[in-house]
Amino acid sequence: MPQPESLQFLDRLPINSQIQAAIQHALAEWTNQIDTSDQLLLPGILVVRPRRTYMSALLLIRGLRHQDVPSQIDQALTFLRDGQRNQAICWATAPLRPRTLGAYLLARGFEANWDSHWMLYDLHMADLTLPAPTGLIIHQAATLPDDDLSHVPYYEPTEAARIIAAGKQPPRTLWQLFGQLDQRIIAQSVLQLTYGKHGIASIRNVGVAPAMRRRGYGRALTIAALRIAKDAGCRYALLSATDEGALLYKQLGFQSLERVPTWLLRPDVLAQTPLPSAQIALAQAAGLGQIAQLDILAKAHPELIDTQLPTTLTPLRIATIMGQRRSVERLAAHGATLDIISAWNVGLRKEAVRSLAAQPALANYRLGRWALTPLHIAIQENDLELARLILSANPDLSIRDSGFDSTPLGWSLHFQRDAITALIRAHQPNDPL
Numbered sequence: 001m002p003q004p005e006s007l008q009f010l011d012r013l014p015i016n017s018q019i020q021a022a023i024q025h026a027l028a029e030w031t032n033q034i035d036t037s038d039q040l041l042l043p044g045i046l047v048v049r050p051r052r053t054y055m056s057a058l059l060l061i062r063g064l065r066h067q068d069v070p071s072q073i074d075q076a077l078t079f080l081r082d083g084q085r086n087q088a089i090c091w092a093t094a095p096l097r098p099r100t101l102g103a104y105l106l107a108r109g110f111e112a113n114w115d116s117h118w119m120l121y122d123l124h125m126a127d128l129t130l131p132a133p134t135g136l137i138i139h140q141a142a143t144l145p146d147d148d149l150s151h152v153p154y155y156e157p158t159e160a161a162r163i164i165a166a167g168k169q170p171p172r173t174l175w176q177l178f179g180q181l182d183q184r185i186i187a188q189s190v191l192q193l194t195y196g197k198h199g200i201a202s203i204r205n206v207g208v209a210p211a212m213r214r215r216g217y218g219r220a221l222t223i224a225a226l227r228i229a230k231d232a233g234c235r236y237a238l239l240s241a242t243d244e245g246a247l248l249y250k251q252l253g254f255q256s257l258e259r260v261p262t263w264l265l266r267p268d269v270l271a272q273t274p275l276p277s278a279q280i281a282l283a284q285a286a287g288l289g290q291i292a293q294l295d296i297l298a299k300a301h302p303e304l305i306d307t308q309l310p311t312t313l314t315p316l317r318i319a320t321i322m323g324q325r326r327s328v329e330r331l332a333a334h335g336a337t338l339d340i341i342s343a344w345n346v347g348l349r350k351e352a353v354r355s356l357a358a359q360p361a362l363a364n365y366r367l368g369r370w371a372l373t374p375l376h377i378a379i380q381e382n383d384l385e386l387a388r389l390i391l392s393a394n395p396d397l398s399i400r401d402s403g404f405d406s407t408p409l410g411w412s413l414h415f416q417r418d419a420i421t422a423l424i425r426a427h428q429p430n431d432p433l
């Protein structure tokens with residue numbers, strides 16, 4: 001007997017627009033499947049606002065027209081402020097010029113987040129016969145474990161409890177899977193199903209305890225979820241992979257689709273009143289590279305040139321993130337602080353050398369929420385030439401970042417930047433960690 005249309009899945013080889021619709025459908029349904037939400041549908045944007053504080057709000061963008069971006073995002077933020085002020089994540093499955101979209105978002109308090117690497121799996125072509133590693137027991141959770149699972153990545157007890165409870169309601173859409181070794185849970189994965197013309201399986205929260213990685217446990221939990229999806233009649237499975245995970249998923253047969261940016265709006269920023277329109281306009285012009293508009297706004301509002309948004313970003317930093325070299329040059333000409341990292345990253349390397357020679361204190365100029373020094377950032381980016389330039393200005397090597405409370409040397413040792421570590425130790429042999 002054929003299934004009702006509402007319980008069917010996306011079938012046949014999907015075209016790109018169908019995959020994008022399936023991604024958006026799965027993201028939107030996730031909140032409703034484990035809890036409840038209020039939703040606002042705008043042209044090109046679906047806003048999902050959870051009613052519980054532990055869930056992330058979502059801005060799901062697909063087919064948004066360039067000329068509609070500012071007004072639609074402003075409406076979306078107003079809607080979010082009227083509910084639980086959770087963190088919000090913006091996913092753009094098919095944005096029009098996604099970097100342009102980023103300028104509008106950054107100017108309104110979002111931060112650049114991870115790039116989402118979507119991958120697709122055809123269950124009809126699958127070989128899911130690989131056995132689990134010896135000793136690993138995989139089970140579908142019917143109750144929440146009593147164990148402390150803080151060692152298992154992506155595990156959150158409240159969310160897991162809701163997944164397990166929702167999984168008991170027909171038609172079933174959620175499975176919480178655990179991998180157990182020697183009577184101890186060491187890994188997890190979650191399977192989500194959506195139904196209808198864009199119905200698809202989504203593999204989520206695949207996490208293995210750090211001490212147990214690279215032994216096949218993550219692969220086994222992924223295969224277990226795929227088997228359930230195939231038995232349910234699903235044709236395709238999706239997941240968003242990390243760079244490390246993508247290698248594993250390719251070996252399993254997942255096909256890489258695309259990388260798309262995501263953006264994060266933190267609760268403390270959302271809770272603040274909307275930013276002054278002039279501040280938004282200046283930051284937006286900087287990020288878009290609208291030089292004429294930038295000049296007008298900089299002259300009319302000189303007090304905003306170096307003013308930080310709640311994210312700690314200045315207009316010049318937004319221009320840097322968006323790769324707008326001309327905006328960086330114009331803002332510096334208007335009096336904005338041209339920090340070493342910004343100048344270096346947009347290709348103004350001679351200016352960086354001159355600025356540092358004239359103002360050695362720029363070697364200690366701190367950036368971002370973690371208050372990183374230029375040397376911290378050079379280490380993060382593994383840029384030996386930049387590290388050498390910064391060290392030439394005799395920076396304060398005892399400065400610690402506010403995230404990990406570590407000096408540049410501590411960062412260099414953690415990231416195993418051997419060449420930069422040697423430079424730091426040669427510059428100051430007794431540098432404290």
